[in-house]
Amino acid sequence: MSRAIAKTGPVTALGAMSGTSLDGVDVAVVNTDGHNILGFGETGYRSYSESERAVLRAGLGKWSGPEVEAAARVTEAAHIEALQGIEADLIGFHGQTLAHAPRLQGTLQVGDGQVLAEALARPVVWDFRSDDVTMGGEGAPLAPFFHFACAKYIGADRPVVFLNLGGVGNLTYVDPRFDRPEDPGALLAFDTGPANAPLNDLMQERLGQALDKDGETAMSGEVETGALELFLAEPYFSRIPPKSLDRNDFAEMVTLVRELSDADAAATLTAMCAAGVAEGMQHCPEAPSRVLVTGGGRLNPVLMEMLRVSLDCPVVAIEDAGLDGDMLEAQAFAYLAVRVARGLPTSAPGTTGVRACVGGGVVSVPEAQSA
Numbered sequence: 001m002s003r004a005i006a007k008t009g010p011v012t013a014l015g016a017m018s019g020t021s022l023d024g025v026d027v028a029v030v031n032t033d034g035h036n037i038l039g040f041g042e043t044g045y046r047s048y049s050e051s052e053r054a055v056l057r058a059g060l061g062k063w064s065g066p067e068v069e070a071a072a073r074v075t076e077a078a079h080i081e082a083l084q085g086i087e088a089d090l091i092g093f094h095g096q097t098l099a100h101a102p103r104l105q106g107t108l109q110v111g112d113g114q115v116l117a118e119a120l121a122r123p124v125v126w127d128f129r130s131d132d133v134t135m136g137g138e139g140a141p142l143a144p145f146f147h148f149a150c151a152k153y154i155g156a157d158r159p160v161v162f163l164n165l166g167g168v169g170n171l172t173y174v175d176p177r178f179d180r181p182e183d184p185g186a187l188l189a190f191d192t193g194p195a196n197a198p199l200n201d202l203m204q205e206r207l208g209q210a211l212d213k214d215g216e217t218a219m220s221g222e223v224e225t226g227a228l229e230l231f232l233a234e235p236y237f238s239r240i241p242p243k244s245l246d247r248n249d250f251a252e253m254v255t256l257v258r259e260l261s262d263a264d265a266a267a268t269l270t271a272m273c274a275a276g277v278a279e280g281m282q283h284c285p286e287a288p289s290r291v292l293v294t295g296g297g298r299l300n301p302v303l304m305e306m307l308r309v310s311l312d313c314p315v316v317a318i319e320d321a322g323l324d325g326d327m328l329e330a331q332a333f334a335y336l337a338v339r340v341a342r343g344l345p346t347s348a349p350g351t352t353g354v355r356a357c358v359g360g361g362v363v364s365v366p367e368a369q370s371a
Ligand SMILES: Nc1ncnc2c1ncn2[C@@H]1O[C@H](COP(=O)(O)OP(=O)(O)OP(=O)(O)O)[C@@H](O)[C@H]1O
Pocket: 018, 019, 020, 021, 022, 023, 164, 165, 166, 167, 168, 169, 196, 197, 200, 211, 212, 213, 214, 215, 294, 295, 296, 297, 299, 300, 329
């Protein structure tokens, strides 16, 4: 059976994302023609074992060498397990980001798409970020073109913000009155600052817990405003977007809360995430009708309340709009895979700062089907 990707009409794409929090691999099916979302399908999750996570952690911040190779092999094996058995015409494989410094060394997502194509006997689209960086872009965030399609799918008729709070935070302002995501003014996107990564690191270091579940530690704490002000003085916040971050760019912020109690430190790191978002929101061309929060941070009631207090518009979990906040990034890379396969752009000057719209990505087909 030929697995060539049809040039027009809807296809079933399967996306896979392994995010900065290193918890596991999310997979999700999207039915799309590369422009409109026609529907969502099966989803799945495959968590990393402690030993796999340690291998990935050892690779963070490195660009080459044995740790990077080991992280790549773990990434490939976990993704093959997560993806096998799910029907789809093609796969969008983001890989695991180990390092991101677009203006210096570039951006590195490990895992070889050709290995996945052979193992899963399906075309695999991967290496989504490199071409954007080569063309002067940040290489991130890339979900914004998918957010544009989501805004149309949910029938938004006024500007809306998609706010992803994973390890790092990123924000997409979508104006759905434009026809296409590449139209100037349709999208503005950037990373807002650290989201859960510093809080996770603090919880691990002090209490041996992976996260501040449901904000329970932060809930009883007081925000230390001096530390918050020092944080907001970071030059990143005065940079005009588009702009992006590496997971560990703000790793030293844990030192700002070193002297504080566990509860106060957790409350202050949570407030830093919310404050980064509030700073970012000032760049929106007009006030959005609402902020749709996706990613694990939407499950933290302390963080959600801080956002509601500091933003001048409704802040809701993305489920309020009928979308799946656990799967949005995996769905994004399914959607983007179809765009890449069809030669459509995946980023624009407003989303990554790239010089002109670019459709990055590499398409790998299984050897047996390439003849
Ligand atoms: N119930 C909860 N209470 C508080 N925080 C939570 C909860 N569930 C998840 N989180 C936070 O969300 C994080 C996971 O978010 P998510 O899966 O969106 O991250 P990611 O996709 O790996 O990151 P990124 O989007 O930066 O690549 C967890 O590490 C934790 O900090």
